[in-house]
Amino acid sequence: MAAVKDPLRLLVELLQKVPGMGEKSATRMAYHFMKAPAQEVLGLAEALRRLKAEMRECEECCDVSFRSPCETCANPKRDPAVICVVADSSHIKPLERSGAYAGVYHVLHGTLSPMENVGPEQLRIAPLLRRIEGRPVCEVILAINPTMEGETTMLYLMDLLKDRGLRVTKLPVGLALGSDIEYTDHETLGKALRDRVQVSSRAT
Ligand SMILES: [Zn+2]
Structure with missing residues (x-):
């Protein structure tokens, strides 16, 4: 015993x-x-x-929530045609505090990392594509920390999202390379959201 x-x-x-x-x-x-x-x-x-x-994952955005759809997804004031993709649930709060964003989110639950055996199937990428295919989405913002894994993930998503008739943008490099969204102040994040740069066009 x-x-x-x-x-x-x-x-x-x-x-x-x-x-x-x-x-x-x-x-x-x-x-x-x-x-x-x-x-x-x-x-x-x-x-x-x-x-x-x-606590469960919201069926829409994959954020952890008490309800599904979560408060943000169920809020009629949020624009469902703009999706901000984040790596982690903890990145939503700082972006919300910036007050510069009125769209919805999508949480990947990690970034691609061959070293740690994290491939696309370990992330919530398939649900993101289903969302985009299921309703008119005009813009996807990639708000992922610009670490090596983050950049790899953004490149992978850019490739997946091109030629789908939507605008793909990302936060400007003004967020210093390697900086962490979670610890960036709301003014800087607000500016980064407003100054987001287009990385692929709407062309189909
Ligand atoms: Zn949600």
């Missing part, structure tokens, strides 16, 4: 799986929970349980 682990040690081990969480912070956090009121800690456990049970 496997030995039962001390729950404090187990929690420290599990917390260390959180990106950026070292042993010291994990231990401090575990002690905090041990001293915190039971209601607060059980509330957190319940929130984590619900996170796994109730």
Whole structure:
């Protein structure tokens, strides 16, 4: 029979799986929970349980959401003919904060990376193509971090999206090479969205 682990040690081990969480912070956090009121800690456990049970991918944009279609896709004020493609759900918030965008999003859930065996079939590229084929889309904005994987992904998408009668644009290189959308301030992102550059035309 496997030995039962001390729950404090187990929690420290599990917390260390959180990106950026070292042993010291994990231990401090575990002690905090041990001293915190039971209601607060059980509330957190319940929130984590619900996170796994109730969050799903939006059938339209593939963002993780409590509802499908998500709030953005279901919002009649958003323009469904303009799709901003992002690598990760966490990139939507900074772009929204810029206030410069009124279209919808599409989340790829990663970037192409042959080194890590991430090919097109691991990303939500097929659902993006289905969206484009299913309704009139006039523009796809590629808002992907300009890392090597990001650039490879954008080139792959540009090739897939050409000759489909839509405009393909990307954020200008003003977002310095290698810069991260998640940590770019809203003014810079707003300017980047307004100054987006066309990379392929509407020609069919
Ligand atoms: Zn959605």
